[in-house]
Amino acid sequence: MEALRLVLLYLHLIGFALLLGGGLAQYVTGRLRINAPMLWGAVIQVVTGIGLAAPLRDGNEPAPAKLVTKLVLALAIFAMVFFSRKRDAVNRGHFLAVIGLTLVTAAVAVFWR
Template structure:
């Protein structure tokens, strides 16, 4: 089950970042449905991956890392969800959303 959740989590990341890059190149800057779906998938599968704070085992996730990733993930989702109906988005808002997506991936990869 963990591998299925991890696979879905990666698909969410691909939707979120791919949607952001596509929209950035297409202009005007707005939140597309791929970004909203990707952010939602990231939060839901992230919760599923973090839920088994199993109590024991050598693969116990670091609670601080999970908290940081959770806060960033929720920020991304909120930024995407509540801005999805705007016709044009402020470039700072859009780039912050894309940047937070990359920061969240960096936390996942580099925080050991």
């Protein structure tokens, strides 16, 4: 089971990289729109996050409050990305909120013990 958890964690990190990297690449170019890596990153984050929340360990699961917080943040990011994916341009505040929530989600994962 540990191997499965590590594979899910690896894929979860790839999803984070796609979401943040895709967003930063769009921000640097100056054309704020949701690109395919951002959408795939959000999908991967939600799916692997649910898999990581499954009780696969021997009583060493994260706190339920942390899991709920991360799920709410991940679903908010997914909704923001999914429903804006076909727009030619996204509002600057909306776009920065996606990047900011992505960083907040990573902070919750790292600092909440």
